[in-house]
Amino acid sequence: MPWKVLLGLAALASQTHALLRFACSQLVVERFDPLVTPGMVSPHLHQIVGGGYRFDIGMNANNDLPTISTCTTCTYSEDFSNYRTAVLYFKHQNGSFQRVPQRPGELLGAANGGMTLYYMQPNGGGKVTSFKKGFRMIIGDPMLRTFNASNEESNHLNFRCLSAGGGNGGTSGTPGTDTRDLPAKACAGGIRSEIVFPSCWDGVNLDPPDHKVGSLARPFFCFPLISMRSQSHMKYPVNDKCPASHPVTVPTIFIETIWDTTKFNDMWPSGTPNPFVYSMGDPTGVGQHADYVFGWKGDALQRAMDQCNSFGGACATLKTQSVDAINKCTQKIRVRETVEGWLSALPGCNPVQPGPARATAVASCNATKDYDADGGPKGGSSPAPPATSNPSPPATSTAAPPASSTPTAPASGQVAHYGQCGGTGYTGPTTCVSPYKCTFTNQYYSQCGGTRRTSKSGFACINW
Ligand SMILES: *[C@@H]1O[C@H](CO)[C@@H](O)[C@H](O)[C@H]1NC(C)=O
Ligand SMILES: *[C@@H]1O[C@H](CO)[C@@H](O)[C@H](O)[C@H]1NC(C)=O
Ligand SMILES: *[C@@H]1O[C@H](CO)[C@@H](O)[C@H](O)[C@H]1NC(C)=O
Numbered sequence: 001m002p003w004k005v006l007l008g009l010a011a012l013a014s015q016t017h018a019l020l021r022f023a024c025s026q027l028v029v030e031r032f033d034p035l036v037t038p039g040m041v042s043p044h045l046h047q048i049v050g051g052g053y054r055f056d057i058g059m060n061a062n063n064d065l066p067t068i069s070t071c072t073t074c075t076y077s078e079d080f081s082n083y084r085t086a087v088l089y090f091k092h093q094n095g096s097f098q099r100v101p102q103r104p105g106e107l108l109g110a111a112n113g114g115m116t117l118y119y120m121q122p123n124g125g126g127k128v129t130s131f132k133k134g135f136r137m138i139i140g141d142p143m144l145r146t147f148n149a150s151n152e153e154s155n156h157l158n159f160r161c162l163s164a165g166g167g168n169g170g171t172s173g174t175p176g177t178d179t180r181d182l183p184a185k186a187c188a189g190g191i192r193s194e195i196v197f198p199s200c201w202d203g204v205n206l207d208p209p210d211h212k213v214g215s216l217a218r219p220f221f222c223f224p225l226i227s228m229r230s231q232s233h234m235k236y237p238v239n240d241k242c243p244a245s246h247p248v249t250v251p252t253i254f255i256e257t258i259w260d261t262t263k264f265n266d267m268w269p270s271g272t273p274n275p276f277v278y279s280m281g282d283p284t285g286v287g288q289h290a291d292y293v294f295g296w297k298g299d300a301l302q303r304a305m306d307q308c309n310s311f312g313g314a315c316a317t318l319k320t321q322s323v324d325a326i327n328k329c330t331q332k333i334r335v336r337e338t339v340e341g342w343l344s345a346l347p348g349c350n351p352v353q354p355g356p357a358r359a360t361a362v363a364s365c366n367a368t369k370d371y372d373a374d375g376g377p378k379g380g381s382s383p384a385p386p387a388t389s390n391p392s393p394p395a396t397s398t399a400a401p402p403a404s405s406t407p408t409a410p411a412s413g414q415v416a417h418y419g420q421c422g423g424t425g426y427t428g429p430t431t432c433v434s435p436y437k438c439t440f441t442n443q444y445y446s447q448c449g450g451t452r453r454t455s456k457s458g459f460a461c462i463n464w
Pocket of ligand 2: 148150151152
């Protein structure tokens with residue numbers, strides 16, 4: 001057979017099974033969420049894996065994650081994307097909380113916690129097109145407490161009760177059963193969270209279309225709206241086909257996190273409800289959610305989707321790094337609070353809200369807006385970070401970190417776009433450079449830019 005035909009067959013064969021499966025170790029666990037609440041402490045705790053860079057520069061769509069990142073926690077070293085989920089706590093009968101440690105996926109090496117990432121060809125085959133620079137999506141709804149079968153996203157969020165030794169949850173050789181809620185019994189091998197992102201893109205919008213600026217994303221008060229809005233550019237396939245409105249097949253991203261609940265199992269008194277609770281105060285698990293910010297270098301993801309079918313092994317077209325190297329990439333914690341060990345409340349003081357009604361947002365406690373802008377001495381006495389530690393965001397994203405102790409401009413000056421211009425305890429200038437207006441975000445924080453509106457459900461939202 002002529003070599004061209006061979007090559008064509010090989011490409012075709014692999015294309016119908018595009019698959020990547022790899023580990024990304026923990027980058028950081030803290031109340032910082034550059035996508036939803038840029039430049040401020042977020043309402044609940046997240047884990048973030050992937051590209052490490054200064055989250056406080058915000059998420060300007062022009063930022064090129066491979067350029068601004070200093071390292072990545074993913075075994076494929078050209079993946080500087082960020083993947084983010086809430087984290088799980090154990091609630092002791094005595095009222096104390098402790099974060100549940102994470103275990104890496106099997107056969108992927110001893111990664112420091114983190115997640116297992118899959119990029120899969122959606123059922124139905126055909127060409128898989130890479131996401132584009134600036135693409136983001138969010139699925140799930142942190143306020144949800146009751147599984148809703150008509151909600152597409154809810155149908156793609158599951159848990160698996162793992163059997164001893166990290167088994168897949170079934171009797172030997174058979175798969176286990178997924179649940180929508182956190183498992184109601186102690187799981188000998190821990191609990192695996194399984195999150196499947198939609199794979200049909202409208203081919204136009206990198207982020208929901210009602211983001212006028214398309215740079216800083218959604219403040220947390222909009223959470224109940226986000227999941228709806230994020231679907232505006234993405235859909236799940238119907239009968240394995242992308243709808244005409246969302247015709248571009250992108251990879252199905254599947255995130256697994258294994259919560260190693262085993263050391264808490266003997267602290268679970270028999271007959272009592274599930275003692276685990278997500279960081280937003282969700283003991284049901286149906287409020288689990290995840291964010292994705294695309295950050296593959298160049299055309300690496302497209303090449304991989306065209307050529308690779310790898311369940312944890314090599315993908316010849318991609319560069320890899322050792323597990324040692326991925327574990328070395330970590331981010332300095334900037335939010336000043338304790339999140340590990342026995343705690344008297346969930347970070348941010350999120351109350352446990354079991355539902356069945358939607359949870360309500362509450363005022364955050366501790367570290368509500370302060371964080372160490374440069375990882376320097378606590379108390380914020382250090383000056384603005386040296387230029388070298390700032391991976392030069394584009395000019396449009398130079399929002400100074402809104403730490404209360406470091407006003408973004410002299411008291412007499414005007415605040416730059418995205419800078420802080422108000423909030424409890426804030427003493428800096430309150431006038432924004434033209435054309436931006438000082439906009440109330442919450443009692444602790446007002447920021448230059450955007451317009452405020454109130455959603456139907458009564459949540460305050462900012463449209464940037
Ligand atoms: C709750 O129990 C844990 C485990 O025994 C213990 O370490 C913690 O101090 C207790 N908390 C309180 C408030 O008693
Ligand atoms: C369930 O989800 C559907 C689709 O998103 C939505 O229209 C409906 O209001 C939801 N039901 C409840 C009870 O939240
Ligand atoms: C909040 O801060 C107070 C005072 O420093 C501390 O006692 C409390 O444990 C903190 N709460 C949380 C949830 O971190």
